[in-house]
Amino acid sequence: MANNYPVGFYFELSFKGEDAAFKEVSGISKELSMEEVVCGGENRFKYRLPTITTSQNLVLKRALIPEGSKLIDWCASTLDEGLANAITTHDVSVSLFNPDGSISVMWTFYNAYPVKYSVSDLKSQENELVIESIELAYTYFVITPDTSIADLFA
Template structure:
């Protein structure tokens, strides 16, 4: 039985209402969830504390890419959300990140539900270096789901 390691450099990001070229990112981070714990002291037992599970928490989704001169519906959404304050309702969208294999087929995907932008930042401007100007978009969301095609492959060998 052979196991192929997944590479992390071949991926695709899609956001409804934006063109595919608008979702070309060089880096995605924040693919993390963690189960919180709460410590409870038991009366009369001083040797330890119970560590009980609480709710799952998620990091913000962070997307990085080079800035282009073309108009961007994604950046319009980010700008409208951040600049309008809470004068208008925050528009949420689902964001999908797909990890691709060497043939361009989806091997894993993450669906971020009800995401909305919470931060926009840009790289430093340096006249001594000739680097691409990078913008960073950060999104909060309710939760994410993982669709892992590896699970169906491992069921074959069980």
């Protein structure tokens, strides 16, 4: 039986119906926070009780795009306006593809909004691409395995 394990370099990000290419996506994680409770009279151990699920920010990295994009416009409006206006949230999806181009796994991040934008250091001694990083906070994410493009728009 052939194993079709997905490769980590064949992915795309979808935002407001547009696809964007990134060289790196990180921060896809969930963790159940624990609270330690000491029970009276029991000195050998502490009870560890689950509390809430926490997650890291989603970090997106790509080569700097000189012309504007809707994603960068969204970042600029959110970060530059501060709290003068309500923060606009969007659902963002990261799709990991199989070698045949079908979606292997899709992560959908709900109520995402930009919290940080940065550009890599500019160094005259090195010949490297300038990388822009976008960090998104989100409420929660859902994992959808074995999704076809037709299923996404059905």
